[in-house]
Amino acid sequence: MSEWETVIGLEIHAQLATRSKIFSAAATAYGAPPNTQASLVDLAYPGVLPVLNAEVVRMAVKFGLAIGAQVARRSVFARKNYFYPDLPKGYQISQYELPVVGRGKIQVMLEDGSRKTIGITRAHLEEDAGKSLHEGLANASGIDLNRAGTPLLEIVSEPDMRSAKEAVAYMKKIHTLVRYLNICDGNMQEGSFRCDANVSVRILGQEKFGTRAEIKNLNSFRFVEKAINYEVARQIDLLESGAKVFQETRLYDSDKNETRSMRSKEEANDYRYFPDPDLLPVEINEHYIQAVKNTLPELPDDKAARFARDFGLSTYDAGVLSTSRDLGDYFEAIVNPAGVVPPLAGAVPPAAVNTEYAKLAANWVMGELSSALNREALDISAARVTAVALNGLLLRIVDQTISGKIAKEVFGAMWLHGQSADSIIALQGLTQITDTSTIEGVVDTVIAANPKQLADYRAGKDKLFGFFVGQVMKVTEGKANPGQLNELLKAKLARSESGGA
Amino acid sequence: MSLTRQDVEKIAHLARLSITEQQMPAYVTSLSNIVDFVAELSSIDTGQVLPMAHPLEGQSQRLRADEVSEADQHVKYQVNAPEVQAGLYVVPRVIE
Incomplete structure (x- = not known):
């Protein structure tokens, strides 16, 4: 049997901690009643125009500087076209060819204490979609568009990770970083920090990557690890039995601990990106970048x-x-x-x-x-x-x-x-007893009261030392200074030993 | 004909448009005509021209301050929705 190597890349979605949305002045607060924070822009009413939130740009630049990346002097928003009920416009405004943050890197510490550098391909700004709810509605879904238009920074890594543990270490490092920078609250239960994992396997030593599957929407470190491990085992099973891995989008089911194909996404892979005519290119100058740099905390x-x-x-x-x-x-x-x-x-x-x-x-x-x-x-x-x-x-x-x-x-x-x-x-009354004569008195009493244990100890039952310590601590209610007690006991028991021989 | 029938079927599917058998030949012809018309631009040598995302040369995106100024008006907005329940827009069931 050949030895397999796992190759993982992560797309992390960090929700930017702004008050208002990326393209509208509606609130982004979590947990509001359905659709109370969805404005006409978020609802895609005809005739509305998106206006970019300055804070979102500043946060993205901050992140770019923190990972030593090139910040684009000019970046462009594009439309990613697909149909889904939680996406009222029929497209998501994202960045495609010219993202705001270019290539950077970050160092992670692995379990054995060694360090590894993980490349970051890019980070781009985009808007989140709404939420579909299925409970309590017969043959229907309910759509809450409060989350639609919430700003996200999508951080795309290179396929640099070689195990689920490395992927988790990387994700944790990014999680730490975005919270340091105060650009994301990192709350994974509320979905403020989540990721998609691109997973493939190849025979160790082979240069060409294997066919990858993309696991969507992993919202805890534990799920990332479990989903990747499941997916790796699935792909190896397939390949070893002579079958093929299909490039597809899969969903992790945490109840069953398995990934399964999301058929609906398969046909949607043709997103027909094009520059959004509603938004002009974002231009960032040297002066601005320097000003943001000055606000960076200790990393x-x-x-x-x-x-x-x-x-x-x-x-x-x-x-x-x-x-x-x-x-x-x-x-x-x-x-x-x-x-x-x-x-x-x-x-x-x-x-x-x-x-x-x-x-x-x-x-x-x-x-x-x-x-x-x-x-x-x-x-x-x-x-x-x-x-x-x-x-x-x-x-x-x-x-x-x-x-x-x-x-x-x-x-x-x-x-x-x-x-x-x-x-x-x-x-x-917990003050420690450090007075030697007081401890000595208790030690003497304890030794005198336990002649059998004393004899056994002398006969070589070293473990009984602990018994004596325990007895003294019991009398002193744990207050005897442990260092002094140990010394005294050792001396006393040793003295008796040599004296008695 | 620059577009095949399969191309048009795919485009229609991606755009969620339903085109009948009878309508199909007309769509293939007229869409092809549009593409061919635009393709005339390809005869010009643009090797030295930078791609332009916008016709507004020299202008860049205006930014707004991060302030919430939208009030909750969902009841008003939802008047236009075919069905609403408990504040949610109701749509045919979608589930993965």
Whole structure:
């Protein structure tokens, strides 16, 4: 059996976060009652003219600059002709020969930590279509045109990805980037960020691409991965059984985890693009591009590099903490309050740049904080424990007031009750016991009370060490300093051992 | 004849036009005549001429500020629709 290689290209649709539509002054807000945000332009009434939204152009240019692409000094809108009930004009206004953003690239990090550059062929502006609803209508469909005319940036990649995982890594990177740039809210449940995947397979080493299938409308990272894996297996099965792959559009059914042919799209592949006579070419000059460039924020890769350099974080940690601006700001507010605007009063870490403290903070943000957020499906901006409050907690670990284990309990209480670490520690009497003689006393009592375990330990049952630790922690309600306890126990048990032999 | 009967059938299908058997020869002839007429332009050497998307040379697209100024008037707009239910335009069932 031959070895197969998967080839994937993605077309990502990012809904641009404007207030009004791309060609009309109707609102783009999500979830409005049907057709209350569809104007005469969106409804394709006769005699109306589209007028381009300035913000849409600015956002596209921003994206182009962020991926190091050539921004077209002149781009042209074209009509893509097809019939569908959610497309009242009978054509979609898009860009074809002259898109606003040309060739660029982006770097993604793969699971093994290696980096790969993915080429971006182009990004063009277009309008979204409406929505068809099928429930509750016998033999009929209901059309809601609120979404018609919503601005989209379609980001087309080169066929540079070689596995579903790479495709997901790329999609996540673009997702991170558009949110950094504040040009898309990235909300996948609401369809603000979705993609089509072009998938083909070829025998490893073969130069020519295989015939591809296009899987439409994937709206979650998980579905992208599953749909591609299903499609790859389907195509390999076909080819190995001597059959052929047809170039076609397929739909992913997440309930059945399979892709199936969308027959209706097959005949529609002749879109007869031509320049839209209602719209003039969009001209962008150097001055404008420079002005947009000046508004670019620190980009994800730059932030990750800075985190790794300034705070001594691992590449992985720096990558995770820079996946969103808010997450990065949160982390930085703990580690380097002075570096974040606005400066946070009253929370001064032990040293301006203390890499040990940075590592501790990174672990807490990616660990306890992230799991608490995930449990309640909250965004970092809605965290119930602020960066200042978490800093307050971490300082108590550093100065040994509490152990890391107790800190987790305190964090839980902070999350629930919104109190500061200090007040919870005081209220619940959680201050760590660091007085050696106190711990020693408990250790002695525990050893004396468990002669059998002591004998077994001496006979070589090393695992019983944990038993003694547990007993001491039980007596001290978990407050004994773990480092000191370990040392004391080891010394005491060892002493008895050598003494008794 | 620059267009074949198959060409016209395909164009009609893409445009969702239904053309009867009887009408077909007339369409093939008259559409071909139009295409042939325009094809006369091909006799001119345009090798040195840049393609022009618009006749408005030197003009570019005006942009509008990103502001919402359209109010909800769907009840008024929907008067023209053959059927409306719960604010939705009702069309023959389309499903993938």
